[in-house]
Amino acid sequence: MLEVQNLSMRFGGLLAVDGVSLDVKEREIVSIIGPNGAGKTTVFNCMSGFYKPSGGKILFEGQEVQGKPDYKISRLGMVRTFQHVRLFNNMTVVENLLVAQHRHLNTNLIAGLLKTPDYRERERKSLDRAAYWLERVGLMDLANREAGNLAYGQQRRLEIARCMVTEPKLLMLDEPAAGLNPAETKDLNQLIVSLKEDYCVSVVLIEHDMSLVMDISDRINVINQGRPLASGTPEEIRQNKDVIKAYLGEA
Amino acid sequence: MAANTLKHALFCAVVTLVIAYPILGLNLEAEGINVTLAGADTSTVISVIAAAIVVFLFQLFRENILSALKSIPSPLPKTQKEPMAENKRARIESWVLTGIVILALFWPFFVSRGSVDLATLVLIYIMLALGLNVVVGLAGLLDLGYVAFYAVGAYTFALLSQYAGVSFWVALPIGACLAALFGFTLGFPVLRLRGDYLAIVTLGFGEIIRILLNNWTALTGGPNGVGGIPDPTLFGMEFGRRVKEEGNVSFHETFGIAYSGEHKVIFLYLIALVLAVFTALVIRRFMRMPVGRSWEALREDEIAARSLGLSRTAVKLSAFTIGAFFAGFAGTVFASKQGFISPESFVFLESAIILAIVVLGGMGSQIGVVLAAIAVTILPELAREFSEYRMLIFGAAMVLMMIWRPQGLMPVRRIHIPLRKQE
Numbered sequence: 086m087l088e089v090q091n092l093s094m095r096f097g098g099l100l101a102v103d104g105v106s107l108d109v110k111e112r113e114i115v116s117i118i119g120p121n122g123a124g125k126t127t128v129f130n131c132m133s134g135f136y137k138p139s140g141g142k143i144l145f146e147g148q149e150v151q152g153k154p155d156y157k158i159s160r161l162g163m164v165r166t167f168q169h170v171r172l173f174n175n176m177t178v179v180e181n182l183l184v185a186q187h188r189h190l191n192t193n194l195i196a197g198l199l200k201t202p203d204y205r206e207r208e209r210k211s212l213d214r215a216a217y218w219l220e221r222v223g224l225m226d227l228a229n230r231e232a233g234n235l236a237y238g239q240q241r242r243l244e245i246a247r248c249m250v251t252e253p254k255l256l257m258l259d260e261p262a263a264g265l266n267p268a269e270t271k272d273l274n275q276l277i278v279s280l281k282e283d284y285c286v287s288v289v290l291i292e293h294d295m296s297l298v299m300d301i302s303d304r305i306n307v308i309n310q311g312r313p314l315a316s317g318t319p320e321e322i323r324q325n326k327d328v329i330k331a332y333l334g335e336a
Numbered sequence: 337m338a339a340n341t342l343k344h345a346l347f348c349a350v351v352t353l354v355i356a357y358p359i360l361g362l363n364l365e366a367e368g369i370n371v372t373l374a375g376a377d378t379s380t381v382i383s384v385i386a387a388a389i390v391v392f393l394f395q396l397f398r399e400n401i402l403s404a405l406k407s408i409p410s411p412l413p414k415t416q417k418e419p420m421a422e423n424k425r426a427r428i429e430s431w432v433l434t435g436i437v438i439l440a441l442f443w444p445f446f447v448s449r450g451s452v453d454l455a456t457l458v459l460i461y462i463m464l465a466l467g468l469n470v471v472v473g474l475a476g477l478l479d480l481g482y483v484a485f486y487a488v489g490a491y492t493f494a495l496l497s498q499y500a501g502v503s504f505w506v507a508l509p510i511g512a513c514l515a516a517l518f519g520f521t522l523g524f525p526v527l528r529l530r531g532d533y534l535a536i537v538t539l540g541f542g543e544i545i546r547i548l549l550n551n552w553t554a555l556t557g558g559p560n561g562v563g564g565i566p567d568p569t570l571f572g573m574e575f576g577r578r579v580k581e582e583g584n585v586s587f588h589e590t591f592g593i594a595y596s597g598e599h600k601v602i603f604l605y606l607i608a609l610v611l612a613v614f615t616a617l618v619i620r621r622f623m624r625m626p627v628g629r630s631w632e633a634l635r636e637d638e639i640a641a642r643s644l645g646l647s648r649t650a651v652k653l654s655a656f657t658i659g660a661f662f663a664g665f666a667g668t669v670f671a672s673k674q675g676f677i678s679p680e681s682f683v684f685l686e687s688a689i690i691l692a693i694v695v696l697g698g699m700g701s702q703i704g705v706v707l708a709a710i711a712v713t714i715l716p717e718l719a720r721e722f723s724e725y726r727m728l729i730f731g732a733a734m735v736l737m738m739i740w741r742p743q744g745l746m747p748v749r750r751i752h753i754p755l756r757k758q759e
Contacts (some may be wrong), residue, residue, distance in 0.1 A: 133643060159645040167643075173636035176629070179753045183626070184633040185644045190626040197625040198618065216755040229422075229752050251644060 086111050086287055087132075087163070087255055092141035092151075094127050101127045103311045104141075107289075109255065112281055114288045116298045118322075119308035120331060125291045126168060128308070129259055132289075133165045134158040145255070160188055162254035166261060168291075170240045174233030178224055178243060181232050182215035185247045189214075211250070218246040222276070238269045245276065255287045256280065262294045270297055277301055299323070307331070345395035352388045360384055422752040440609055444602045452598075452605050454717060456673055459608035460666045462709040463615050465693040466702065467662030470619060472691065473700035473748075474628060475655035476635025478535040480687050481522075481542025485515040485660035487682035489667020491549060494562040494677050504568035504672050512664035518545075519660025523653040530638075542687055550679040561678025565671050567600055568607055575600035608669050615662050616702060622658065623702075624751060631655050632700075696737055698744025707745050 089107035093100065102124045109115045117125045131138040134155035143151040150158050159165075173181050183190075189211055191197065191204040219225045222242040227235060232243060241261060248256055258277070262270045278301050280286045292298050298305065299319045307314040307322060309331045315322060322328055361376035361384055376384075394401065444452040464486060471479045492511035496502035502510070526537050549556045556562065567575055573587040577595050588595040622628045630651045633641040642648060671677050689712060697708030715733065719726035737745075 135639070135643075154647075155642045156645050156647045159643055164645075165643055167640070171637050171640035171643075173633050173640065175636055176632055177750045177753070179755065180629055180632075180750070183753075184629045184641070184646070187626055187630055188645050192626045194622075194625075194627060197627070198621055212753070212755060216757065219755070220757070225755070225757070228755050229750070231750060247644070 086146060087289070088142075088144040089128070089132065090142040090144070092128065092131055092143065093139050094124075094131055094136060095139040101311050102131065102138075102308075105306075105308060105311075105313050107306055109287050109289060111287055112285055113303045114277065114281055114290060114301050116290045116292060116302040116305045117308060118292065118295075118298055118305060119314070122310075123308045124311040125308055126259060127311075129165060129257055129289075129291060132158075133163065133257060159251070162252070163257065164248040164251050164253040164255075165257035166244045166248060166259055168259045168263065170237070170244055172232040172240055172243060172247070175231060177229050178219065178232050178235070179212075179215055179228045181243060181247050182218065182250050183211060185250050186211040186214065188251075214250050218250050221249075222246045237264055238266070241265060241269075241273070242276070245280075249280070249284070249286075253286060255289065257289045259291045260293065261290070262292055262297050270294060273297070274301055341396060341398075345392050345398075348395045349388045349392035352391045353384065356384045356387060357381075422754075426752070437609075437613055441606070444605050449598050449601050452601050453673075454714065456601070456605045456608045456669075458710055458713045459605070459612045460670050460673070461690070461693065461713050462612045462706050463608075463662055463666040463669070464690045465697070465705045465709045466612075466615050466619055467659045467666070468690050469694050469697075469700065469702065469705050470622070470631070470662075471655050471659035472694050473705070474623065474635065475631040475652065477526075477652065477655060478531065479538045479656075479659070480535050480684070480691065481538035481540070481545075482659070482663060482690055483682045483684070483686040484522075484542040484545035485519055485663035486667040486670070486686070487545050487549060487679075488515040488518050488660075489664030490671040490677050490681070491556065491562070491667075492664070493668045493671045494565050495555065497566055498562055498564070504566065504668070508665065508668045511668040512661050515664025515667065516657045516661035519656040519658075519663075520653055522660075523656035527649055527652055539684070539687075542682075542684060546679050546682050549682070556679075559678060559680070561676055561680075563676040565675050565677070567675070568604065568672055570603060575603055604669070604673050608673075611665055611669060615665065616706070619658075619662070620702060627651075627654055692734060696734065696744055698747040701744060701746050701748035704744050704746030704748070711745075 087107070087109040089105065092102055092105045092107075094102040105124070105128055107115065107117070107128070117128060119125050127136065130136045131151070132143055134150070134153055134157070137152045141151065142149060145158075145161055145163055148161070150161065150163075173184060176184070189207065191201070191207045193204070196204040216225070216228075219228055222245065224235075224239060224243055224246070227239065232240065235243060241264075245256075245258070245261065261277070262273055265273060274297055277288060277290070281288060290298070290302065302319055304317065305319055305322045306316040307325075307328050314331055315325045315328050317325070357376075361380055363374045363376065365372050365374045444455070464482070467485075468479065468482045471477050471482070489511040492514045493502075493504065493507040496507050496510065522538070522541050526534050529537055550559055552558070553560075569575075569584060570587060572584050573590055574584045575587050577586070579586050586595075587599055630641065630646050631654075633644075633646060634648065634651045634655075638648065641651070670681070674681070693708045693712050694705055696712065697704035697706070712730075716726050716730050719729045
């Protein structure tokens, strides 16, 4: 479904990502792990179109997407979350979800002014979709609160819901468990698995919480200093000498 | 602490003296061809010194005074009452607003010509501020050259009528669309800009339009402006004493009533009212539509908006275009009301005032913006008694407003969207 081949990203003299390859099949959770500053988020930024990669190819469903503008990539069905929650803070929770469904709505100005049947129909559908996902992540009662007033854990869940209402095929989560307490992390764990099982979404995950990564990943890619270090099933990674060395330092 | 306050208070008093004495206390007097500097009379000197003492005392006891002010209970006590149910509140609100509009329809028949004229100006500013509210309040794009689109609307009508004899009703959509086109054109070069940089480019754009109008003498008449702009007609009926255009009839003769100059003023007021209500309703609808939400999303977080598939180009251009469209409306009405326009009506100060209206009203809030437009237009008129001090009073009111209510007169209230429970 998603294939990243030999991706590299150079910032001036710094080669932040060098020859990283990645491959995600349908209904699969693939994690990217690595020490701080390893280039994980840079890989994400290249994949989601925020950066134009200096080299390599990114194929999404057989189509080359590297260097395409971010909003086009997102419309293809690759949607991401951010390391630091990026909600529309002064808008309500529902409005956050409605903005995300922009491409599903009838955005014709005249149709909207006249409230044509097609416009109403699509508006109603996206409201239902928003309601469904709010129910799913347990934020239904807060639907008309401003997103900035939610607790941190709720904001995290809202961000995932906001991605899901776009009906993506591939979800890219950048440290979704950062700042969550153990109970919330467990909920998140179940949510991500259910996204894969029930909604047929592939997930690419960057995460530092090893228990979460080992629990839910089908495969793991390890990056160190911009270069791929290892890849394989959680079990293989756990045994891998290089990975242990990179994480724990030379023994 | 006390020493610090004393020092601060003294400093403020000295600054007051230094600024106030030369401005108020020294007069230039012309004696023949010589200009002499005359000292002030005693009363002025005394009042300057009194002002300095007031400043000194206020700064000295500032803490006490401010805390005393806070302890005064606010006129609208925020009791622990349950907030009204959303749908009920919305219904009451729409009834009240409809009532106000109906009152506004009949109001001009009972008041003086001068007040109707002023009210027309207020309505023009309401249109402008509602339009700028889209760009600044909703989309978060600081536009300091908004008056350019107002000028485009006004000059479109003025020039079309001068060269092609086009009437108000034909010029109205043309002016608005041409202004929108200018908004669209300005949108392109500033797509990548944000904040301060955007403000400077739009400022430049506003000046370019004004200077162009000022210097393209062959077409626009330059600083002399364009005069003889026709008044709007009502189904071919003119409001003048005599019919100017072939084929038209005059209003007072058709209805067999005595001629009165007031008819025209009231008619213009009603046109402005209808257009202002139209502007408010259309923008209100936009705010509840995908396009309005995407403007706000762009203001809140551009990166997140893009990651969700919103195209920055489309969102920014739509905000600029729609904002400019309504400025074009206002411009056409303005040209018709004045009968004469010159580049002097479209200076930077106008942009600043419209922006001040939006900020004072509460960014993004329509009711707030309307209230602020009324206040900002009428206040200087009320303060006319104080002649040269009126701008001072106006400025002081703005400063106080920003200190005590930085969120604006009526901060924006989020739209409540009811959801159906999903099974």
